[in-house]
Amino acid sequence: MSLNGQKMEINGLKLNVLVEGEGEPVMLLHGFPDSNYVWRDVIPLLVKAGYKVIAPDQRGFGESDAPEGKENYDMELIAKDAVAILDALNIKKAKLVAHDWGAMIGWLLAGTYPERFESYTAISVGHAKAYAAAGFEQKKKGWYVLFFQLEGIAEKACMAKDWKLFRKTVDNHQEVDHWIKDLSRPGRLSAGMNWYRANLSKLWKADFPRVK
Numbered sequence: 001m002s003l004n005g006q007k008m009e010i011n012g013l014k015l016n017v018l019v020e021g022e023g024e025p026v027m028l029l030h031g032f033p034d035s036n037y038v039w040r041d042v043i044p045l046l047v048k049a050g051y052k053v054i055a056p057d058q059r060g061f062g063e064s065d066a067p068e069g070k071e072n073y074d075m076e077l078i079a080k081d082a083v084a085i086l087d088a089l090n091i092k093k094a095k096l097v098a099h100d101w102g103a104m105i106g107w108l109l110a111g112t113y114p115e116r117f118e119s120y121t122a123i124s125v126g127h128a129k130a131y132a133a134a135g136f137e138q139k140k141k142g143w144y145v146l147f148f149q150l151e152g153i154a155e156k157a158c159m160a161k162d163w164k165l166f167r168k169t170v171d172n173h174q175e176v177d178h179w180i181k182d183l184s185r186p187g188r189l190s191a192g193m194n195w196y197r198a199n200l201s202k203l204w205k206a207d208f209p210r211v212k
Contacts, residue, residue, distance in 0.1 A: 003036050003043070003055065004063065010084045011077065016063035017056040017085055021047035025091045027082065028055040031100020031125075032192050033170075033179045035062030038099065054094065056085055058102065060191030061182070068187065070151075070194040075202055078195075079108045083116060092116070099123040101195055104203075111209030120211065132206035144169055145203070148196040155189050 005018030018036055026046055030038045036055040046053050057064040059081060060073060082105065086094060096117045098106030103125035110120040125131075131138070148154050158166040163180050170176055183189040202208075 003040060005036070005055070007063075008085060008088055010081050010088065013059055013065040013067065013081075015056050015059065015065065015081065015085070017054065018043070019052070019054055019089065021050075021052045023050040023052050025052045025054060025086075025089075025094035027086070027094045027096050028053060029082065029096070029098035029102030029105055030055075030058060030061070031098075031102040031104075032195060033061075033183055034100070034175075035182065037062070037178070038175075051095075054085060054089065054091070056081070058105075060188070060194065066187050066191035068190075070197040073191070073194040073198040075105060075108055075199045078105050079112065082109055083113055086116060093118050095119045095121075097121045097123070100125055104128065104199075107208055107211060110211045114212065127211065128203060128206040128208045132204060145196055145200065148193040149200060151190075151193075151197065154193055158189065159184075 003018045005016050007014045008017050016036070020043060028036070028039045028042070030036055035057045039053075039055050043053050043055060059078060060066040086092075093116055096106055096109060096119065098121070100123075103122040106120055106122055107125075107127050110117055147157075158169075163176075166180065166183075167176055170179070173179075183192060
């Protein structure tokens with residue numbers, strides 16, 4: 001499920017981008033396994049407060065295109081999608097708010113394109129250097145990051161027995177049935193996992209630009 005917006009041609013893909021409100025622009029980036037639907041309660045509040053909200057379904061999620069191949073989910077490409085969306089909307093600078101994988105993209109954006117973002121708010125995920133420096137307990141909690149590298153095997157395991165493993169992994173989150181409905185579409189689970197497959201080395205090396 002997504003919040004339907006306008007279909008924008010971005011870097012060779014059609015991305016669903018919700019744009020609402022007038023005023024100072026705020027870009028919202030979701031993570032895995034969400035879509036822009038995760039912001040459904042936040043968007044009206046921001047619009048009421050006088051902001052212009054830009055909330056895309058990032059590539060592979062929601063109603064945006066999901067190209068095959070993990071090479072299409074490299075972090076630099078995904079970051080360029082966000083910048084291209086701002087360009088298409090003639091927005092020179094925006095506030096940035098991001099969650100989960102979106103937050104990791106946000107750290108990359110804030111460090112690589114500081115001139116495009118007035119401020120950055122990361123939810124749930126800190127800078128890659130902090131993740132890389134974290135101890136065993138943090139790495140253990142992220143076991144699925146390695147599991148998702150098993151192309152084909154991870155998909156089958158997650159979908160087996162009415163998505164039993166997936167449900168357990170997300171602690172039977174209140175949104176789990178919504179996520180499963182989205183990920184059950186052809187190629188969508190693989191697209192989400194490809195974010196992890198394309199960027200594992202970047203997460204471990206934590207070669208991210210410094211955010212000032």
